[in-house]
Each structure stands twice: as C-alpha cells, then as structure tokens.
Amino acid sequence: MAEERKPVTSIKTPMRLEYRYSAGEATSRFLRGIGQGKILGQRCPSCRKVYVPPRGSCPRCAVPTQEEVQLSDKGTITTFAIVRVPSENIDVPLPFASVHVLLDGSDIPFFSVVQECPVDQIRIGMRVEAVWVPKQELAPTLASIRYFKPSGEPDVPFEKLAEHL
Amino acid sequence: MSDVQDEGGVLTAPHVLEYPYRRSVGPVLGRFFTALRDGKLVGVATKQGRVLAPPAEYDPETGAAVSDRFVDVGPGGVVTTWSWVAKPRAKQPLGRPFAWALIRLDGADTALLHAVDAGDVSRMKTGMRVVPRWRAERVGHISDIEAFVPESK
Numbered sequence: 001m002a003e004e005r006k007p008v009t010s011i012k013t014p015m016r017l018e019y020r021y022s023a024g025e026a027t028s029r030f031l032r033g034i035g036q037g038k039i040l041g042q043r044c045p046s047c048r049k050v051y052v053p054p055r056g057s058c059p060r061c062a063v064p065t066q067e068e069v070q071l072s073d074k075g076t077i078t079t080f081a082i083v084r085v086p087s088e089n090i091d092v093p094l095p096f097a098s099v100h101v102l103l104d105g106s107d108i109p110f111f112s113v114v115q116e117c118p119v120d121q122i123r124i125g126m127r128v129e130a131v132w133v134p135k136q137e138l139a140p141t142l143a144s145i146r147y148f149k150p151s152g153e154p155d156v157p158f159e160k161l162a163e164h165l
Numbered sequence: 166m167s168d169v170q171d172e173g174g175v176l177t178a179p180h181v182l183e184y185p186y187r188r189s190v191g192p193v194l195g196r197f198f199t200a201l202r203d204g205k206l207v208g209v210a211t212k213q214g215r216v217l218a219p220p221a222e223y224d225p226e227t228g229a230a231v232s233d234r235f236v237d238v239g240p241g242g243v244v245t246t247w248s249w250v251a252k253p254r255a256k257q258p259l260g261r262p263f264a265w266a267l268i269r270l271d272g273a274d275t276a277l278l279h280a281v282d283a284g285d286v287s288r289m290k291t292g293m294r295v296v297p298r299w300r301a302e303r304v305g306h307i308s309d310i311e312a313f314v315p316e317s318k
Contacts (some may be wrong), residue, residue: 008305
C-alpha cells in the first residue's frame with residue numbers, strides 16, 4: 001500500500017429481518033378505528049378490564065374479549081423514558097419522552113411519545129392528550145397519532161395509577 | 166401508510182427489523198480484516214504451531230491464547246465441505262446460484278467460510294481448489310473477497 005492506513009478495528013454487521021405483520025382480527029378493528037380518529041379497546045367479560053390495543057383475548061383470564069369500548073384520546077403518563085440517543089427510523093426531534101399513557105377508560109397503558117413539553121417536565125401522573133394527523137391523512141396505522149402533548153389538567157395522584165405501572 | 170394491505174379482513178403491513186450494528190473486532194481479527202483490505206489473507210499460529218485462518222484469539226482445541234505469530238495463508242485453498250444455494254436471498258453475497266463452502270487456505274489448518282462462484286452445482290466438488298476474487302475497492306470486511314472461484318488449471 002502506498003500510504004499507511006489505520007488498522008481495521010471494527011466491521012459493520014447489520015441485520016435485517018423482513019416480515020409481513022398480520023394484525024389479527026381485534027387489532028385490525030382497532031386500526032380501522034384509528035383510521036377514523038377513534039381509539040377502540042375491548043373489555044374482558046370476566047375481570048372487566050379494558051385492553052388497548054385489543055388482542056382479542058384477556059391475558060389474565062385467558063378468555064376471548066368481544067365487547068368493544070371507545071376510549072378517550074386523553075390519558076395519564078404511568079411511566080416514561082427520555083430518549084437522547086439518535087437512531088435510524090426515528091424522526092422525532094431529540095430529546096423526547098417515550099411514554100406509557102393510561103388512556104381514560106382503559107386498564108393497560110398505551111405506548112407513545114410526548115412532544116410540546118420540555119423533557120424535564122415529564123412526570124408520572126401528568127395528563128396528556130393525543131395529537132392526531134390532519135383528518136384527511138387518517139389511516140389504519142398508529143402513525144395517525146403523531147404524539148401526545150400535555151393537556152394542562154391537574155396531575156393524577158400516584159395511588160390511582162399504582163395498579164397500572 | 167400506503168403499504169398497509171386492507172382486503173376487508175385482517176390488516177397486514179410490512180414489518181422490517183433492522184439493526185445497524187458495528188462490531189469491534191479486537192486485535193487478532195483486526196489483523197485479518199486489515200490484511201483483507203490490503204488484498205491478503207492471514208492466519209495466526211497457535212502455541213502448538215497449528216495455523217488458524219481466519220485467526221482466533223484462543224486455540225479452539227486447548228483454550229489457550231494463541232501465539233503472536235501471524236502467518237500469510239492462501240490465497241488459494243481447498244474446499245472441505247459445501248452447500249449449494251440454488252435461490253440466493255437478497256443480502257447474500259451473490260445474486261446467482263452459488264455454494265457456501267468451508268475453504269482450507271494453503272498453509273492453514275482450519276477452514277474459512279465463504280461463497281464459491283462455481284456457476285453450476287456440477288462444478289462443485291469436495292477437495293476442489295479455489296482462489297479468491299478480490300474486489301477492487303476494499304474496506305476491511307469479509308466481502309472484500311467477492312467470492313472464491315474454481316482455480317483454472
């Protein structure tokens with residue numbers, strides 16, 4: 001070699017797995033609801049808990065869930081993580097909060113991100129509301145909910161969330 | 166998303182998991198990859214004097230650290246076993262049918278896994294001699310060898 005080059009110390013070893021995801025019946029209904037700007041859950045006939053996104057059965061009682069429940073697009077943060085490391089395929093500006101939101105009327109937190117709020121103000125118990133894409137862009141995908149933002153309502157005390165953490 | 170398929174029943178959509186890893190290779194494999202970038206193949210001698218190619222930090226037979234003696238091997242070698250790939254997948258080294266093969270490079274006691282571009286399965290034979298086809302632009306990666314090809318007599 002004409003010129004000295006630095007020794008190789010690392011190699012790229014990318015992995016790529018191409019799947020076709022099938023949503024199943026319950027989640028397909030949920031996604032069609034999202035396409036109309038509605039968040040649909042399902043209530044367990046046995047324990048009465050409401051799951052969102054619904055999977056068609058109750059993970060606790062192991063029974064099919066059929067009763068559909070329309071949920072609010074407002075909720076409460078049950079836990080969060082601040083993301084400061086960039087990653088491919090994430091187009092949310094850094095830093096942002098990755099959150100679990102317990103939607104009003106549901107019993108299981110829903111995964112999303114929070115924007116329009118400094119990350120050092122994100123807290124458990126904070127009230128948030130969904131920010132949707134414009135009506136004409138609604139589609140059966142979770143990308144229809146762009147993110148959640150603070151709703152300005154008073155915080156929910158921890159005791160009321162303890163069961164959902 | 167336009168890639169959601171909606172035929173009235175269950176919705177489906179492409180789901181791609183991609184991990185853009187970069188792996189640090191350590192001093193021994195580092196020598197191997199640096200040599201590849203220079204268009205050369207190296208192995209490492211164990212304390213017993215066996216030559217491992219590709220090199221490893223520890224002797225797989227004794228578990229002892231290898232010596233610090235790196236040895237030029239190849240560039241040709243012998244196919245010790247192989248498997249024909251009739252329908253290559255997108256990320257595989259060649260877009261046409263090829264063989265995955267273990268190749269014991271000249272001067273080595275162990276074998277290297279690589280692709281053999283033999284054109285047709287009828288040209289593959291255990292014990293056949295192969296030589297590397299190098300890429301013109303090399304970066305220090307196993308794919309700096311595009312494939313091995315049958316040695317012409």
